[in-house]
Amino acid sequence: MQSNPLRIGTRGSLLALAQAHETRDRLMAAHKLDEDAFEIVVIKTSGDKIQDRPLSEVGGKGLFTKEIEEALLDGRIDIAVHSSKDMPTVLPDGLALTAFLPREDVRDAFLSPKAKTLTDLPQGAVVGSSSLRRQAMIKRLRPDIEVVMYRGNLQTRLRKLAEGEVDATLLAAAGLKRLGQDKEITCLLDTETFLPAVGQGAICIESREAEEKTLALLAAIHDEETQIRLDAERAFLAVLDGSCRTPIGGLATIDGGTLHFKGVVLKPDGSEAHDVQESGPVADAIRIGTAAGEALKARVGPDFFADI
Structure with a gap:
């Protein structure tokens, strides 16, 4: 390994840091390295700075990756750790997703002090969500529910729920589990009726394509099954030009040598x-x-996307 610490770029939220630490810990174990062989570099992204508007109005998914990718390209960091569902389908020239960690729970979690399930919420209940996919799926199942924009990190959203700002919210089960807060989950939503976001539950690592030494380091912690599933999901998203402005769900699963994919728009x-x-x-x-x-x-035709 290089004499200088491997610099791991990440956003600064508790969840992002937990994902960066998991990546570092897996690299330490795989290569029998000490903690001082790594440096975690926190980078504030546009998506973290903008909290008063839906991301769909200000640029979509790339807002959570742009500044981190700039740091990769100019050499301030060596690898970047991301939530796969935040990643655009087109990456800057010279960068690639070069490793995936084993995937966590892909499901959405329903959290509410007032009901056991989404269907049990009272008529006209208020649900907070910043995800257009979740908003659309909630309205598909319960047109009577009022869905309000609900930005902020996981801790902020839990606090708003506890304070009664909304009657319920939906969050990724994986994030709650990675932060040891799965006790907050009221119930988990079945993927048969509530497809997750493409890449949900998967941590991906982005690096410069040409740096073979870094690629060799990452190969030791790469989970091939997660990559195969994400290859299918991201290919689906790419065809639909998926962004934060498009309510899309997609999930690939593997059974033996067969890959099964389900998608929804x-x-x-x-x-x-x-x-x-x-x-x-x-x-x-x-x-x-x-x-x-x-x-x-x-099947849906160009007019379906014209309104989005």
Whole structure:
């Protein structure tokens, strides 16, 4: 390993730091290195700075990665640790997703002091969510529910819920589990009816493509199954030009040598939704995701996305 510490770039939230520490700890164990062989570099992103508006109005997913990728490109950090669901489908030239950690729970978690499930909420209840996908899916299941914009890190959202600002909220189960706060979960939503975001529950590592020494280090902690699943999901998203402005869900699972993919695209108000399923050999993950995206795009037509 290089004599200088490997610099790990991350956002500064507790969840982002937990993901960076998990990456560091796995590298330490894999290569029998001490903690001082690594340096965690916190980078504030535009997505962290803007808290008063939906991300869809100010630039979408790239707001959580732009400044970190700039630090990668100019050499201030050596690798970047991200939540896969925050990653745009097109990366800057010279950068690539070069490792994935084993995937956590992919499901959305329902949190409420007032009801055991989303369907049990009283008529006209208020649910907080900053995700257009979650908003659309909530409205698809419960058109009577009022969904309000709900930004902030996980701790802020839990505090707002406790203070009664909303009756319920939905969060990624993986984030709650990684922070040891899964006791806050009221129930987990079945992926059959509530498809997660593409990449949900997966930590990805981005690095410069040309640095073979870094790539060799990362290879020791890379989880191939997670990559195969994400290859399909991100291919699906790429066809649909998915961003924070498009309510899209997608999930790939592997059973033996077969990859199964399910995807959905919705109108923001939940009034219309279209589902797709594709399966095939795991070696064809990208083709399967692409085929699912193309089938859905052909079915809904260009007008479906025009309003989004």
